[in-house]
Amino acid sequence: MAAFRFGFGRLNFHLLKRRSFLLLKLIAFVCSVLLFCEFLIYYLVILRCNWPEVKTPAHGGEQETLEPVLKAMFLADTHLLGELRGHWLDKLRRMNRYRIKRFEKVFNPERLFSWKGINFVMVNSVALEGDGCDICSEAEAELMDISHKLNCSREGQEQRPGQCGEGPQLPASAPVLLQHFPLYRRSDANCSGDDAAPPEEKGIPFKERYDVLSREASQKLLWWLRPRLILSGHTHSGCEVLHGAGVPELSVPSFSWRNRNNPSFIMGSLTPTEYALAKCYLPLEDTVLTTYCAAAGFLVVLMLVHLGLVTSPVLFGYKLLRKFKTV
Incomplete structure (x- = not known):
């Protein structure tokens, strides 16, 4: 009887040992899958990305003194808060003064700022509807002031005495324009690439003040700011177009799986006179x-x-x- 109990106990111990070993294997496997899908796979994919090199002009076969290079990443439409809170609900969630003040308190954004001799202008696209909204006139006045400062930086204090003030001037560099809505274009019909809009959506005409800025607002931005590069979002797809006298605009695709199967971001190397952009996919x-x-x-x-x-x-x-x- 004692031998039977001993044998039964050994059997139970053996079964328990097998189950524990199986449980450990399952836990190790699940943890490995989670580690790969939520962490390692990003590094494996992003390792293929590199900062683009800025071409330096040369004279007499020798390169000029290298200008300081600013390396920056540009993301658009992250939609981090989910389908309702993070999505743009047409005019119902239009920004008002309270939301703007709250945003500025958290992120402290500046409409005009300079890094390493490079001027950036960040525009509140929602304030360019031109429909007499509460914040439109204030935004336009701010853009006019930015335009004046940029013109002073281009022409110099000597050519405009007394008109530019005595404070420090901006670097003499055409600005990079950052905004959410793209400038006006008919559609994405001429866009190409892996992250362009699907073929069935490319030919759909864009609505002014809904999909893109109005023609009038777009022309004002080009006149007032004279940018050398425009980076925008909102369409969730990649596209590159030329405006006016060849000003390039790059629509940055959505950085969210909710909107794209292949999210991406832009890696940029910029100097006061040149820039180079590269796309990095997730x-x-x-x-x-x-x-x-x-x-x-x-x-x-x-x-x-x-x-x-x-x-x-x-x-x-x-x-x-x-x-x-x-x-």
Whole structure:
């Protein structure tokens, strides 16, 4: 009787040991999948990205003194707060003074700022509707003041005595314009690339003051600011167009899987006179979902094998090979 109990206890211990070992394997596998899909895969994909090199003009076969290079990343439409709170609900969620003050208190944005001799102008696109909104006239007056400062930086204090004030002037560099809404264009019909709009959406005409800025507002920005580069978002797709006398505008695709299967961001190397841009993609959402599905299927098969409902593929192959040798 004692021997029977001892044998039964050893059997229970063996079963418990097997189950514990299986549980440890499952936990290790799940943790490995999570680590890969939520962390490592981003590094593996982003390792292919590099900062673009700015071409330096040369004279007499020798390069000029290198200007300081500013390296910056540009993201658009992250939609971090989800489908309702993070999405632009047409005019219902239009910015008012309270939301603007709250945004400025948290992020402390400046409409005009300079880094390493490079001027940036950040425009509140919502204030350029031209419909007499509460913040439109204030925004236009601010843009006119920015235009005056930029003109002074281009022409210099000597050519405009008394008109530019005595304070420090901005660097003599055409600005980079940053805004949410793109300047006016008919559609995305001429856009191309892996992150361009789908073919069925390219030919859909854009609505002024909804998909893009109005023609009037777009022309004002080009006249007042005379930018050398424009970076915008809102369309969730990539596109590059030329405005006026060849001013390039790059629509930055959405940095969110909610809007794209292949989110991306822009890596830029800028100097006061030149710039170079490169696109860096995140992992495809389909790749991550496929990895999770394959892992889940493997776990199901592993559990069925452990419960004896399905023969182990290794054991099945061994038996099949042994049977073949016997025959």
